[in-house]
Amino acid sequence: MKQQIRNFIFSEIIFVAEPTSFSDDDNLIESGLDSMGIMRLIVFLEEQFNVTLPDSEIDPDNIKSINTLEKWILLHKA
Amino acid sequence: MNIVTPFLQQCVRTPNNIAFVEAEEQITYSELRAIILRLTTFLNFKHVQNQCIAIALDRGISSVSCIYSILAAGAIYLPLDMKNPATRLQIIVEDAQPRLIIGFGAPPDWLLDIDKWLDYSQIPATSFNVTPAESSPNSLAAILYTSGSTGKPKGVALSHQALSNFSSWAQKTFTITEKEQIASLTPFHFDLSIFDIFTSLSSGASVHFIPTHLTLSPSRLTYWLYEHKISCWYTVPSLLSFIALKGSLDKTSLPNLKQIIFAGEVFQSVHLINLSNLLPNATFYNLYGPTETNVSCYWKVERNRLNPEQNIPIGQPACGAKLSINSETGELIVNSINNFSGYWQQGELRPIDTKNYATGDKVSLNQYGEYCYHGRLDRMLKCSGHRVEPAEIEHYISKLDGIQECAVIGIKDMTSGQRPAAAVVLHENTELAETIHPLKKQLPTYMQPSKFLVLDKLPVLSNGKIDYQAIKLLFNS
Numbered sequence: 001m002k003q004q005i006r007n008f009i010f011s012e013i014i015f016v017a018e019p020t021s022f023s024d025d026d027n028l029i030e031s032g033l034d035s036m037g038i039m040r041l042i043v044f045l046e047e048q049f050n051v052t053l054p055d056s057e058i059d060p061d062n063i064k065s066i067n068t069l070e071k072w073i074l075l076h077k078a
Numbered sequence: 079m080n081i082v083t084p085f086l087q088q089c090v091r092t093p094n095n096i097a098f099v100e101a102e103e104q105i106t107y108s109e110l111r112a113i114i115l116r117l118t119t120f121l122n123f124k125h126v127q128n129q130c131i132a133i134a135l136d137r138g139i140s141s142v143s144c145i146y147s148i149l150a151a152g153a154i155y156l157p158l159d160m161k162n163p164a165t166r167l168q169i170i171v172e173d174a175q176p177r178l179i180i181g182f183g184a185p186p187d188w189l190l191d192i193d194k195w196l197d198y199s200q201i202p203a204t205s206f207n208v209t210p211a212e213s214s215p216n217s218l219a220a221i222l223y224t225s226g227s228t229g230k231p232k233g234v235a236l237s238h239q240a241l242s243n244f245s246s247w248a249q250k251t252f253t254i255t256e257k258e259q260i261a262s263l264t265p266f267h268f269d270l271s272i273f274d275i276f277t278s279l280s281s282g283a284s285v286h287f288i289p290t291h292l293t294l295s296p297s298r299l300t301y302w303l304y305e306h307k308i309s310c311w312y313t314v315p316s317l318l319s320f321i322a323l324k325g326s327l328d329k330t331s332l333p334n335l336k337q338i339i340f341a342g343e344v345f346q347s348v349h350l351i352n353l354s355n356l357l358p359n360a361t362f363y364n365l366y367g368p369t370e371t372n373v374s375c376y377w378k379v380e381r382n383r384l385n386p387e388q389n390i391p392i393g394q395p396a397c398g399a400k401l402s403i404n405s406e407t408g409e410l411i412v413n414s415i416n417n418f419s420g421y422w423q424q425g426e427l428r429p430i431d432t433k434n435y436a437t438g439d440k441v442s443l444n445q446y447g448e449y450c451y452h453g454r455l456d457r458m459l460k461c462s463g464h465r466v467e468p469a470e471i472e473h474y475i476s477k478l479d480g481i482q483e484c485a486v487i488g489i490k491d492m493t494s495g496q497r498p499a500a501a502v503v504l505h506e507n508t509e510l511a512e513t514i515h516p517l518k519k520q521l522p523t524y525m526q527p528s529k530f531l532v533l534d535k536l537p538v539l540s541n542g543k544i545d546y547q548a549i550k551l552l553f554n555s
Contacts (some may be wrong), residue, residue, distance in 0.1 A: 014528070015526035015527060017514050017517070034523065035320050036316050036525075043323075055297040056297045058296055
């Protein structure tokens with residue numbers, strides 16, 4: 001799952017010269033993930049992993065890193 | 079007339095109205111006036127008339143106070159985008175050659191000439207009851223830097239008359255009164271902010287600064303709009319799309335929000351229809367115009383004419399503009415009092431004939447006699463409301479070690495309009511990742527290419543010029 005999220009973010013949303021050196025805990029928002037990026041990311045995640053991510057939980061706490069994103073998705077995947 | 083004057087008159091009429099709300103702080107018209115008089119007193123001692131003064135502060139009460147004081151002192155304000163990388167800020171400051179740069183605390187590392195730095199918190203408390211400097215209609219008021227097709231950012235210089243003309247048009251058209259609660263999100267280097275800064279304060283309205291972090295949490299933003307009883311908001315379509323899609327508008331109704339005004343990029347009809355269904359009582363306006371003309375065309379959205387398959391028109395002339403279409407190219411030509419005075423370069427105004435401004439936008443008239451927008455005649459991109467010249471991105475990429483050639487194009491995007499993408503030709507034995515690494519520090523986020531494509535050589539047309547259409551196809555394949 002992490003790899004799929006990474007691939008989408010680094011190929012479609014934010015520019016990171018060396019994605020491999022970007023850790024799963026590194027801050028995506030500080031690296032340029034903005035509101036438009038978040039919107040595209042959520043549309044992708046919902047389709048890709050067949051989950052509904054509640055509007056009220058779209059928040060930097062859940063979106064800030066690859067790890068928090070995975071945790072958030074798994075919470076709703078059950 | 080100095081554009082500050084309507085605000086000062088309003089201070090007499092409604093001294094106790096709230097002018098601004100920023101986080102927990104709020105400030106009345108008379109309190110704001112006191113701050114502005116103090117800063118103006120200080121600037122008057124510095125004899126800054128007709129000189130450019132840069133503001134290195136994020137949007138908020140302090141930076142609005144600076145803007146009004148700079149204008150009252152007869153100087154020209156230049157809002158810097160503090161989200162820009164240091165190198166771009168240096169380029170802008172080097173080009174603008176401001177007399178002073180106002181910010182908080184110690185001078186930032188990127189500032190080479192620290193003598194220009196003025197710490198806002200150190201401005202003395204001495205205050206006189208100053209009257210705003212006399213300004214002729216053509217006196218310059220603002221310089222807004224935007225992406226330049228020559229590879230460097232360029233400063234669009236706007237006069238007092240240009241700002242006043244738009245401000246009073248907007249006040250009348252949207253009937254802005256002292257009861258209005260206006261939400262403000264636009265950074266001050268964008269022309270959309272002219273509404274938030276000037277139309278509001280000359281009407282006695284209250285402006286509420288939206289905390290930036292809320293743009294990452296759409297349903298919290300919706301709740302904030304509800305809590306602050308926002309009645310009017312002028313913003314960019316991409317953010318409105320986000321709220322329409324993910325802002326919990328089905329759960330939080332916004333009964334006070336009467337007017338939503340948008341500009342800066344095409345509002346995808348699908349999203350606009352979605353938003354207008356969620357806000358059945360709001361009136362929507364589509365405003366159009368490059369920074370050089372501010373708003374020159376507008377359309378009051380007619381809900382029954384919205385069609386997901388069709389873009390909305392940009393409508394009728396606004397602000398008294400006279401519009402015409404070049405019969406050969408279809409280019410929109412704008413003749414308006416709003417028009418800019420020229421570009422600010424190397425510390426001074428380079429006057430050019432700005433009476434009839436050729437927008438570079440292709441338009442046509444529809445059956446209702448309304449103007450419709452059909453894209454750019456040149457390569458300019460619109461990325462999340464930002465105007466981006468591919469040439470400026472190419473300028474940075476081509477300077478990187480390891481790059482032989484490059485070409486930047488726009489990839490269409492459902493949400494952010496377009497995103498830049500770069501095709502590059504590398505020197506032998508060069509790695510892409512290593513080569514492009516420095517870009518992160520050189521370009522603002524919205525200008526960073528989201529995709530790179532390494533080619534052996536760039537496709538060219540028979541005349542030897544780069545074939546951008548072919549590059550677009552390569553990205554799509």
